[in-house]
Amino acid sequence: MPEDADHMVTSRKLAFGMMLSNFHHGFWSDSIYPAPQMFLLDLDSKLGMAIPAIERRAGRGETARNGLLRVIERVSHAVHDNPPDPNAHRVYWHPGEAFLGRHSQEVLAYVSDKVPDQSWGMNRESPRIVAATLFELNSIYDYSPSRQAPIFDSLDLISPNGVVLLGSGSSNSDYEDGIYLTWKGVLIKRSSGTENSWHVVYHIGYQRLFQDAKWQGVIFVGQD
Structure with a gap:
């Protein structure tokens, strides 16, 4: 048995x-x-x-x-x-x-x-x-057919309850959604909503910005 x-x-x-x-x-x-x-x-x-x-x-x-x-x-x-x-x-x-x-x-x-x-x-x-x-x-x-590297240097991903899943998350509270010029390069922040939102912050260094053709047609209005 x-x-x-x-x-x-x-x-x-x-x-x-x-x-x-x-x-x-x-x-x-x-x-x-x-x-x-x-x-x-x-x-x-x-x-x-x-x-x-x-x-x-x-x-x-x-x-x-x-x-x-x-x-x-x-x-x-x-x-x-x-x-x-x-x-x-x-x-x-x-x-x-x-x-x-x-x-x-x-x-x-x-x-x-x-x-x-x-x-x-x-x-x-x-x-x-x-x-x-x-x-x-x-x-x-x-999975991209061209298998190219991401067009950003790093990203921060923050969950709705504030857990930093990727990156340092240090820039999340310093910026509203938008595009900013900093001394290190370009920072882009996007959120999924106004409350209990996902947040992602993309960091793009100046070297990548000038070398990558994908950014040539973009006009940035930012701040330090």
């Missing part, structure tokens, strides 16, 4: 993983951008699931990723630092970090989730399950 029970639990996990993989593929199949790396994590155990599967092999000119267990360990550690409230019904954000082991940083977003006990295979009440996603900004840049 124990062997039959273990086999049943394993079969349920595989079936659940296949269902999530099919949904993930179907949801992103029409997108022009590559699908993000997603996870289901159990905060009370080491059980975790990555969708799609994580491979350490690297393409030509690429840095190999961390293995599955290492990535899940890093993501779980970040979630445990600020565990989601299951009753909050909101997305939590974690600042950019090299979760996948490459030189670039990925922004982590996660929410509290619920799955059927039979699918997860755990014989306990109300497991603390988290659904998480890693957003690889470099994969968005690299």
Whole structure:
């Protein structure tokens, strides 16, 4: 009986993983951008699931990723630092970090989730399950047909609750939305609204500004 029970639990996990993989593929199949790396994590155990599967092999000119267990360990550690409230019904954000082991940083977003006990295979009440996603900004840049570098030197990304996800965020409170000339170059700030907004600040050095043809036709009205 124990062997039959273990086999049943394993079969349920595989079936659940296949269902999530099919949904993930179907949801992103029409997108022009590559699908993000997603996870289901159990905060009370080491059980975790990555969708799609994580491979350490690297393409030509690429840095190999961390293995599955290492990535899940890093993501779980970040979630445990600020565990989601299951009753909050909101997305939590974690600042950019090299979760996948490459030189670039990925922004982590996660929410509290619920799955059927039979699918997860755990014989306990109300497991603390988290659904998480890693957003690889470099994969968005690299998708461009020309595969050119971003036309800015750096950016600051600040979530609505004030968490600095990328960059230093030091310029966010100093500027309203607009375009500014500073002693370092051009600063562009954009917000998604007036309250509880996302904020992004682009930093463009003068060297890039003068070399990049994309900026030749832009007229700037700014301030120091």
